[in-house]
Amino acid sequence: MVAIGLTIFIGFSSLCYLLHRKGKAKATALLLFNQTTNRAKRRKMDKKMSEEVQLYSFESLAIATNNFSLGNKLGEGGFGPVYKGKLPDGQEVAIKRLSTSSGQGLLEFKNEILLIAKLQHTKLVRLLGYCTQGEERILVYEYMHNKSLDFFLFDTNKKEQINWGTRFRIIEGVAQGLLYLHKYSRLTVVHRDLKASNILLDSDMNPKISDFGMARIFGQQESEANTKRIVGTHGYMSPEYALRGIVSTKTDVFSFGVLLLEIVSGKKNNSCYDSEHPLNLIGLAWELWREERALELIDATLIESCSRDEVMRCIHVGLLCVQDYAKDRPSMSTVVSMLTNESRQPPPPPERPGFFIERGDQQAQISEEVERYSINGLSISELKAR
Template identity: 60%
Template sequence: MTLESWTNNDLVNVNFDRSDEGIYVSFSVFDKSIALRWTLSRTGALELLFWTATIMKWAVLISYPKTECQTYATCGPFGICDQNNSPRICSCMTGFMPSIKEDWENRDWSGGCVRRNKLNCYSSEVFMRYERMKLPDNSIPMGNLTIEECGIQCRRNCSCIAYAHANSSDRPESRCLYWSGNLMDVTHNVDAGHDLFVRIDGSELEGSKKGQHPKSKKSITIPIAITMAVLLIGTVCCFLLVRKFVSPKNWRSFLGISFKAPVESAALGTQNGLEVNSFSLSSILAATNSFSETNKLGEGGFGPVYWGTMVDGIEIAVKKLSVNSGQGMEEFMNEVTLIAKLQHKNLVRLLGCCIEKEQKMLIYEYMPNKSLDKHLFDTSKRVSLDWKLRFHIIEGIAQGILYLHKYSRLKIIHRDLKASNILLDGSMNPKISDFGMARMFGVNQTESKTGRVVGTLGYMSPEFVLNGLFSEKSDVFSFGVLLIEIISTKRNSCLYPTQKTLTLLGYAWELWRENRALELLDESIRDSCVPQEVLRCIQIGLLCVQEYAAARPTMSSIVSMLGNDNGTLPSPEQPGFFLKRTCTVHSGNSSNTSKSCSINEVTITSTEPR
């Protein structure tokens, strides 16, 4: 990750000026009311701090480096750092070995690597090619040469131990680079980087000839051919496995659940242990009028959802995996595996699935009142949600999450709790849906990390967005956002204009500190609410969205807080992601709501964890 991308946010404007003497960085602050400062920590990390008036302390907004490989020369001379190989992130280049073997075994790689065989200029040397590398420090430019010319020049110079063709658009006169000393700070970069050619003794490559060039058949073609052969064999094996995998018969053993014979009636679609009904494609086509547009209920990342009626008159909702889905087979498998093993009144019930003729569908009980967001964010529908009903929905969601975290046969972290994933049945009972992003935890497991951050901005916790860490407290954060949205009928990702750049969480926090929390309340329920009950719920919501996961309550505590009017609650601390750019919300129903509002971008610039 470059410093440019690291500092690309809404608080700081960064300018980079290059010259022959080095790179100069200057920055300015957009919001003069926010106090910022740069510091260098004891460990050498560059940190951007901001002053939090509420706790009268400097808090870390951004820190660099984020990973060990971003620390300079982590692997020492001639070592290659690859964060994907954690915890053993360092390895020696071909032809090199650890300088101190004992240190490497103890994961102290700072001593780097040394050559197995000394170089003897011209006699038996070849160049080893490394792809997608962050180039070593202290390069020497050789001019605007082609890759072939660059290799020839390096080969003629005995002091040249490595070369690269940087292909830099901003400095075309220095595209050919070479190195004459130790190669330091070499990092494998899967997303970018350049090819690096390193001079080694020819005996290090089996079958190599003397004086080979990087393009030679022995040093380059043979490894490529071997790699291609392995990839081809792997691809064929994967293809055969996938073909077996998508067969309904083989899904049974793979998912750890069994599928009953195809059925035509949803009345039979009850779960029995880990058995799940397999519906025939013909029955689903008949129920949905061949997926008619008039039957379409909506569309999400998984694909379109259709309403249908089975031959016995039972209504169903069909989630159909789209070819262009943002999700896919992994999420489909995940949802079938998890929800087949879960049963709770506040979880949507899976009736079965259909896997036939390349079609993959999940069949659920139909929720006639659709999703919670359709009511909350529609001015004409929210009036039907009086305070008693909203509190009933809040309690039901909390009970459903508590079941997932503590009382189900599996410990489940949902990871995508939001208003659109809370469905309402005919009696307005809330049911949590969409388990495509959910993950199972071990009995004693408290936290996990992922390299693929998924979810909805505005509902994701800070530790998940920034570091890929998720736990029960990630769902607690999402529940807190939901609770405050239910009370205010405002979206967290967008807020009416104020003098400060605040999210809904930040706005709720400011009102709470100023003893004006009831101003957060939706006007339509002021007459039907119990003020003390509303204030208690706002306080619980703020406790849930605190910046640090350890400070947030568990779902067990939250359910207890909601059911106990007399207990004393702790004071909430500053929420995570409380600042944002001001945006405008247009009034009207949910379908006409402006979608131009910016998301919370103060401390996040991508959905890849640092």
């Protein structure tokens, strides 16, 4: 009886051992298969990237920027510093060196490059190439000689260099760039961080939208999405995005409305105006519009060069873009039609806009809520391909 029990025990143990070995072998085979598949995917991605944009060595970019010297530094965002560089053929470029703290992995970085490379429009800054060497993650863009819009717009000594004709051209150019992203590109793209510092200016002061690190890509059947990661810049985020994480093309429309009012006025939205009552720029524009004094919003340096009809049209469109509810904001195609005066129907009158500071506890509370949910600066990408 003991012998039978022992035999059964040994048999069962042997079976378990064989099954364990078989399971281990299967797991090893599966691991090897996955590693082989991942390597194949990486090779395919690298091949596709080499076809889309140029791969630069770290050494060549270090030489181009004088070893990333302070003298070549153009600025710095949440992703890391940007340097001016000069390639061996004499071409000037902007080189963005991502900081190791950005949290972006190699796969996400390469995905982003492939997505950005597909965006081709005269009003978007062009990606020329990249570098992935060791821990380095570097993007190489075309160089824009006149820096960013905020460099002129919010500087009392430089704002006179951009007269009304230039500002209106910038407004139209940014609108065309956004319309392409929302409607005409191969991907439906929501920028999510449209602001004056992300509008770069070429040697002729033509605008180009930059910094797609936070862009959200939508599928063909998608019109909006929900995210728990709220990224963007305080003062430019729409109410539904800042408070509930709802992203759509109307998120960019709100930001464009803020930018439009800033270009007209030369004022920042996240500052307070009016000595008697705390008003941000949206609140100031609304109060002046409601009191039929909208032209008082205009930057004093533009009085001589502006077209009053164009200014009024821009303020009107700006207020429509910053409406509280996304459904009440126009699409970018409608915005372009209104700005170019091609729309057959007169624009509807704006209602009270969203997210402005005025007297009263309710608006102060909303302002605090925005601050709590917003991030003043840049963050890593959140991309979803079509």
